[in-house]
Amino acid sequence: MIKYSVILGNVGQCSDRYMTGGYGRSFELEELFERVASIKGVTGVELIGKWHLSDKTVGKIKDLLKQYALEPVAIIPDHFGTQIWSKGAFTNPDANIRREAVLETNRMCELARELGCSLISIWNGQDGYDYPLQADYIKAHKWLSEGLAQCCADNPDMRIALEYKPKEPRNHSFLANVWTALTIIGESGMPNMGITIDVGHSLEAYEDVSEAICAAMSRGRMYHFHMNDNWRLWDDDLIAGSVHTVEYIEMFYWLKKLGYSGYISTDQYPYREESRDAVEQTVLWMQAFERLVEKIDDTRMQEILDANDAVKSTAYIRELLLEG
Amino acid sequence: MIKYSVILGNVGQCSDRYMTGGYGRSFELEELFERVASIKGVTGVELIGKWHLSDKTVGKIKDLLKQYALEPVAIIPDHFGTQIWSKGAFTNPDANIRREAVLETNRMCELARELGCSLISIWNGQDGYDYPLQADYIKAHKWLSEGLAQCCADNPDMRIALEYKPKEPRNHSFLANVWTALTIIGESGMPNMGITIDVGHSLEAYEDVSEAICAAMSRGRMYHFHMNDNWRLWDDDLIAGSVHTVEYIEMFYWLKKLGYSGYISTDQYPYREESRDAVEQTVLWMQAFERLVEKIDDTRMQEILDANDAVKSTAYIRELLLEG
């Protein structure tokens, strides 16, 4: 049974490098919670460090979580939005900043405990490079692996999920795809290191998202899931289901088959839409896909997969979708 | 009312640069016709020069068209599959070969007349370049425009449609996207020069296919339509509807709204599938999309478009598709 949550900022305001002052208006913390709570079917919220969660706000957030009966699903430490991380967090050329990346994670683990949350989702947005011949790849990957392992070792009670992405804000990210994450996890030996799959990051990496889900879940490492859509070449962070259909059906088929029981968080940037409504659409599409997948006959689908039969597969999908 | 046709070779055998001997078995001309005719809803066939249509086969093809009650929808002259065109047809560095490209088109117009077909679809597959600093772009574009205009001038009774594509088999094609075609058409002044939109080529060019349809139809230049699907980065020539859904709904919405009354031909490469069955699936998906689009309330959809409202648009699509 899948549960739905929202990254708090998703129902707020977005900006980009041209509209630096933001599209639409900004929202207060209370408003953001109210907006999330107003979306039917959502029972959790995901928080980003510094942007929303800090020593100063943790008390208020605890109250708001209780007030709106929302579960704190995951915490994303800030490793990407403060100037100190400009040239990387875990892979910064400065050893002090690399150390600070671990400490910031540990501080967020502390706040997570206070909120009753046991999942940390690390996104290494600034850990990468922009130019050829800019980075020492060997040192950087060593630092990345060591830093992430340190976070896991320091917080054995927490599950630490790595959210890979091929690029942006750096032109190349070190943690580029599901296999990079699995290599780091395998070599670390850490039992509490896992993966956050973000649909848009996975599409951008030319993965079939379901193959990534299978790679992570078959190794017991799929800790979390971020949902959005795009045009396949960039992390457009659109309403899930607004562009693609068949691949979502495939995802929900595999999540069900493999027994995914965690949360799915929306992760969108609704620059020009009423952001609460855009997030609501994602939830409605996901619920619709879940219902559709309930109709799939497991034996029939497994026979199709075992025969590798694309003709029968697309015929079955069409039957479910358009001839139901 | 849309009519469906099949490019004859689609129900035959495919090869690629590794499986040079072909996937599956090859088929005789009669078998190919029989296979096309066996697909319900298909009333036309499209023929490729040299591969199937030539002086020698034209009589037999005339008979087969009659026998299977199939309309000859369009002829694609061979400008890409014979060694003479290796370095280009209309843009070949050799003036004799450039002239031959026009003559070959004219010969195909002759055969088309014999079959009672008035649409020629030119695909400039070999007109392009593979390397930087290989082509004189100014000469090449001049040759391309002049040669295509000559074909139109020589055959005023035929409609000549240009099928653009950004790349493959050349790494860069001169006729790359719908706007290149419109520029050539506009500058030529020819009343019988139009466009064949191929879904896969359009997706590969990062076009929204419906925008390309609107660009061509609003200028009265959309002569023909080729249908297939892909993963957006390459002309994978898959079963239409096997990967994308929403964009097909959008396409059929615009085709209906703008009154497209021509044929849609499948254009697939079913390397590993039973090719007849793979083509049949495309026809079934297209008919299903056509039916779905019938349910769209024109006023409601126009209001959504006029308000540019992505939230309402995706909600409406979901309603039609999954909550119908």
Added chain:
Amino acid sequence: MIKYSVILGNVGQCSDRYMTGGYGRSFELEELFERVASIKGVTGVELIGKWHLSDKTVGKIKDLLKQYALEPVAIIPDHFGTQIWSKGAFTNPDANIRREAVLETNRMCELARELGCSLISIWNGQDGYDYPLQADYIKAHKWLSEGLAQCCADNPDMRIALEYKPKEPRNHSFLANVWTALTIIGESGMPNMGITIDVGHSLEAYEDVSEAICAAMSRGRMYHFHMNDNWRLWDDDLIAGSVHTVEYIEMFYWLKKLGYSGYISTDQYPYREESRDAVEQTVLWMQAFERLVEKIDDTRMQEILDANDAVKSTAYIRELLLEG
């Protein structure tokens, strides 16, 4: 003889959707001019409306231009960075905003005249769409063409250059590539409508930039040129020459051959670099390419192009570059 200029903001501060407060520190207008002037070989500056150029700043800018002996090369009106344009400027669903897009252009023409500048470079950043079935493509393209033509008609003394780009900030831009611009120009009949080619936008559109240069220059429509580099899939706005080499040599070869005598402006986003130094590198690379191209034997190169000989071409480039 090519002249070099800098878009004023390039030597300032950048932000993105994650680092919303900006990388590095911000700079005052005077500092920006001083930084531009400190780059050897730069004789011009390009200004963006609202960000730098307005009724209030025009006097001071006039003084600064004189003080630093910089030519005002081009003005880019703001059609992308103020909330009013969130859903488009020339293609906004609201007719008043569409009108405002023309008026804003006219106001910038007024300020340009005051500065002694006769080139307006329009970048339709917000004119596009994010989702399928969001836009009425026919209306939008009509509005775009009419609005741009109106700007040209209202300002016959100015040259108005269109800067195409396939995407960003919208997921799809209406003015996507060089051929879209040429179609609009051709259909408008306006003698003072031309094109700004931006290297990064062109690469992102899977154009060979030199083919785009030839398309625009052979029609007398290449008014301006923006210089940067990227990894070919996104407008990374890097130091020109930092990633690609051969294609720049090709560009400078064609600019020389076709007698381009305008300015080239840098257009970069040096998020994590000392921005003045990053811009200086672009200028140094361009000057180095210019010098290299001086060594090309025109007869030999034309023979290579006429023979379409990729082997001889790459051998010649290597000789020039590495065996000189």
Added chain:
Amino acid sequence: MIKYSVILGNVGQCSDRYMTGGYGRSFELEELFERVASIKGVTGVELIGKWHLSDKTVGKIKDLLKQYALEPVAIIPDHFGTQIWSKGAFTNPDANIRREAVLETNRMCELARELGCSLISIWNGQDGYDYPLQADYIKAHKWLSEGLAQCCADNPDMRIALEYKPKEPRNHSFLANVWTALTIIGESGMPNMGITIDVGHSLEAYEDVSEAICAAMSRGRMYHFHMNDNWRLWDDDLIAGSVHTVEYIEMFYWLKKLGYSGYISTDQYPYREESRDAVEQTVLWMQAFERLVEKIDDTRMQEILDANDAVKSTAYIRELLLEG
């Protein structure tokens, strides 16, 4: 000290899905050897199973290797060019074919021993899928890992290198990038399983090739290297150095720094070029890059990398390349 070799078919004839009969003429085995041997600086040859190497030809090939003093660098078993592999080799839905994939590898190991070659490069070209909801990803990846491990276990005297590629001929390959290979290698525990990096496959996977080299070499798993160039979005298999420059300099810098001492094989498809000459150009570019890299001051470059300084890095490259 890098040694250069050529995949034998590179100097022969190419075909594609349109030009099924091939561009240019075909060549006999003897001619191919003669053509390879005529390229200065080439001391080895790489052979593909069935296309060139088989029980019947092994004797003749042994003679030709001796006659032309060429080393047998690596054998690529045929897992992609015979109809039996149409739906996969190691991941074929049919268990008998999966077994045959291992047996075919073992047979090639036998022939390799006969030739005095100890490197097998496996390319899983047909191991993948074309459609969503076609493959059982969990079974397929299990089969792939088990089959490849079996090959290593059966042939402990051979080094078995996996050549990853994101797509083509399948629309999605199971062994997609360097990290997929490293995950499989790590989980297999096999000491003789490594990686063949193909520049074009790596670029197509949006890797910086040097990062992939570092990932493989720092783990002692880079067994082999294939050289070509492309436009970054597809495996165009062009002359190396014809499109990109800086990234090759970076590659040769890291190969030298990390002490790569193996062979580099050309892997091209010179469809329209005199194929021997196109291959020769690749060798000449590589030798030129090798010479350039000799001039790099290790201390200065390491300081740049340690400071992550893109400005100094591109300035140094320009100095080496254009101001030398």
